[in-house]
Amino acid sequence: MIKDRIDKIISSTKGELIHKKLAFDGGFIKVFEECYKLPDGRLINKESISKNDGKDAAIIITRTTEDKYLIVFQNRINNIVSAEFPSGYIEPFEDVLTGALREVEEETGYVSNSAKIIDSMIPNIGTESSKIYIVYVDNAVKKSSQKLDSDEYINYDLFSFDELKYLIDNQIIQSSGNKLAFYHLKDIIHEEEKRSHK
C-alpha cells in the first residue's frame, strides 16, 4: 500500500532536533542556529527563521456579492508591487477564519459571514515551519473604509475571474501562495460551472 511505503520512507528520513539557539532578534525576524541529528547519526547545523513570533498567516480569496475578487497592491521588498489576495498573520487569540475575516476588513473594508479553509502550506520548508492557510471568503460586501497599520499603504481594486487569469498569465500575481490560491479558485469555478450545466 502507498501509505505503508510512504510511512517507511518518512520514518527512515526523520531526524532529531538536538538544540536550537537564538542567533538574531530583529523584532519581526528572528534567526535560530539549530543542530540536527540525521538518521545515520551525523550532526548537522542549520539556520532557521521565524517571522512575527512564528505566527501562522492566511491568504484570503475574497469574492464579493457582485462576483468580483478583492486584489490588494503594496510596495514589497525591492519595490516589487505585485497583485495579491488580502493576507495577514493570525493572532494567537483568534482562530484562522476570524483572523482571515479581520484582515480582509482591515485591508479593504469588506466583510462577510462565509469563510472556509481550503488548503494550507509551508512557504519556505527549508528554513521555516510556519503555515499559511488559504481561505475562501464568499459574499463579501463593503462595510467601511480601510483600517491600516501605521506602516501600511495598500491599494485595492475589484477584478473578475477572467481578469485574475490575466494577472496570473502576465506574472502580475507573483507570490507562490497567491498562485496556488488562484489554482484552487479555478477548481472552485470549474466545479460551479459543472454543476450549473447539469
Added chain:
Amino acid sequence: MIKDRIDKIISSTKGELIHKKLAFDGGFIKVFEECYKLPDGRLINKESISKNDGKDAAIIITRTTEDKYLIVFQNRINNIVSAEFPSGYIEPFEDVLTGALREVEEETGYVSNSAKIIDSMIPNIGTESSKIYIVYVDNAVKKSSQKLDSDEYINYDLFSFDELKYLIDNQIIQSSGNKLAFYHLKDIIHEEEKRSHK
C-alpha cells in the same frame, strides 16, 4: 483596458527603497534593515531576508522514461519530513535549466536532456525577493548514485501521477512551491489526455 488600470494602480503604490543595512549575517541567512519611502511620503522600516546570497532556486518536476515522478524526502525544520520534487539553488555561473538538471542528478542520480521552465514565483514576497523557478524535466533515466553535500541526507522514490495526487490530498506534499508545481503538472497531464483523445 485592464493593462492601463493595473499600471496605474502599481505606479500609485510604488515606493522607494531609501537605504538598506546588513543587520545579521549567519553565513546562509542574512537579515537586512531597510527603509522605504511610501507613495504618501512616509518613511517606514522593514526587515528583509536573503538566503544563500540571494540565489534563485528551482523546483524540478522530474518525469522518468517509465512515466514515474522522482520525489525526495529529507528532514526539514522542526523535523518535518514532507514529500518534495527535487530542488536546489541555481549557482551564479549556470543558467536555470543547467542548475535544475544538476540538482536532480545530485539528489537522485537521474539525468535528462529535456528541461523547460514552466513558471516562476516569489515564495515570501513580504520579506524576500528571490525567485523559485518551476522546471519540468521529462524522459529522465538513472545514470549514477546520489552525489549529496556533506550535510545532506535525502531519500527518494518513484511515484505515479495518481500517487502524487495521494501525496497532495493527504498533505504529504506541504510546501507551497511544490503544491503549485503539482497543479502545473496536472495541467500538463490534462493537455496530454486531451491530445490523445483527438
